[in-house]
Amino acid sequence: MSAFEKAMIDQINQPLKDVKYQIIGSDGVEVLCSCKDYLQLRSEEEISIKNCMVPYVAPKILDIASGAGRHSSYAKQINPRSEVTLVEQAPLLRMHCKTMIEGSTVFANIDDLPESHKFDIIMLMGLGLGVFGNEKSVRKQMYKIANLLEIGGTLLIEGGKYPEGDFYLANLEIKYQGLVDGPFQWGYATSDWLTKVLISAGLNIVSICPTTLGAPYFICQAIK
Numbered sequence: 234m235s236a237f238e239k240a241m242i243d244q245i246n247q248p249l250k251d252v253k254y255q256i257i258g259s260d261g262v263e264v265l266c267s268c269k270d271y272l273q274l275r276s277e278e279e280i281s282i283k284n285c286m287v288p289y290v291a292p293k294i295l296d297i298a299s300g301a302g303r304h305s306s307y308a309k310q311i312n313p314r315s316e317v318t319l320v321e322q323a324p325l326l327r328m329h330c331k332t333m334i335e336g337s338t339v340f341a342n343i344d345d346l347p348e349s350h351k352f353d354i355i356m357l358m359g360l361g362l363g364v365f366g367n368e369k370s371v372r373k374q375m376y377k378i379a380n381l382l383e384i385g386g387t388l389l390i391e392g393g394k395y396p397e398g399d400f401y402l403a404n405l406e407i408k409y410q411g412l413v414d415g416p417f418q419w420g421y422a423t424s425d426w427l428t429k430v431l432i433s434a435g436l437n438i439v440s441i442c443p444t445t446l447g448a449p450y451f452i453c454q455a456i457k
């Protein structure tokens with residue numbers, strides 16, 4: 234079991250506790266992160282999700298690297314006719330999402346999704362850009378994600394830019410109760426970098442909004 238998965242499952246099972254894990258950068262700096270942040274939504278996340286659901290009676294939604302499924306479970310809550318598909322590599326989090334979101338379908342890996350599946354809304358939220366690793370690989374997966382969208386469908390990506398260049402690849406470790414994830418690489422990009430990649434993948438940028446997390450972070454909404 235991964236350190237992140239164990240911490241999240243402990244938090245889900247003990248809602249009154251404030252479960253924290255450590256995230257360690259390649260500079261050795263340790264930051265304590267609260268699992269509760271991955272169980273609740275900030276107002277700008279709710280607004281972004283609500284806005285892109287407006288045109289649909291029964292939207293087909295894909296939540297990539299869903300964690301505990303907070304974004305797609307909110308979508309299901311505001312429109313119970315939503316058809317939710319989730320991709321999450323951690324088995325216990327996958328099971329949690331499947332149980333919590335009625336009628337949902339879960340996959341461990343984005344490559345497990347049948348190519349014929351198309352979605353009205355695809356979400357890559359909660360700093361999800363990093364799940365695809367290095368710059369070349371993120372670019373490739375953005376093309377793949379664009380192909381999974383229906384014409385007129387919306388892609389929501391939460392991104393952020395760290396120290397150097399347009400695309401920054403951090404080396405990170407996560408530690409919790411003796412479990413260690415990594416070191417693994419996690420990509421961060423500027424909104425300019427993301428805009429160029431999404432446009433070349435055939436999408437149009439609708440908006441890039443700041444988030445309440447602070448300056449480096451943004452939510453990008455793009456449409457096919």
Ligand SMILES: C[S@@+](CC[C@H](N)C(=O)[O-])C[C@H]1O[C@@H](n2cnc3c(N)ncnc32)[C@H](O)[C@@H]1O
Nearest residue numbers: 271298299300301320321322323341358359364
């Ligand atoms: C920072 S958490 C964010 C979770 C969720 N999107 C949220 O905001 O609450 C990142 C999640 O991505 C999952 N993950 C990382 N790499 C992945 C991959 N290649 N495929 C599927 N899931 C992945 C991890 O297990 C973890 O649950």
